[in-house]
Amino acid sequence: MGAMEVNQVLDTYCQASGQRINYAKSSIFFSKGVPENIRNDIKGILHVPNETLNEKYLGMPSDIGSSKNGAFKYLKDRLWSRIQGWIEKSLST
Known part of the structure; x- marks a missing residue:
């Protein structure tokens, strides 16, 4: 199974490297067609309890998908809003 190979690589x-993975902060994303039992097996093998889609990583959405306009809106x-704030400051002086 690919999850076991990924686990070995990690x-x-x-x-x-001497670094450690913080599994409590780690999450995994599955596509819509993956059955629940497969999801649970993979999460167990990788020791990743969190399954998520709508989070941000380094301030960017982790789920860009095909709609780039919606993702970066x-x-x-x-x-x-920042530009409007700067404009208001400039106009008030």
Whole structure:
């Protein structure tokens, strides 16, 4: 199974680098067609209890998908709100 190979690669990396994986902060994402029993098996093999889709990683959405406009809309909105704040400060002086 591929999950066992991934687990071996992660173990080898940890032994070689001296770093450790924080499994409590780790999560895994499955596509829609994966049965629940397979999901549970893979999460057990990889020691990753969290299954998630709608999280951010380094401030970016982890689920970009095919709609790039929808995925990055929040960046556009944040940038626009900052620009509006700068405009208001400039106009008030």
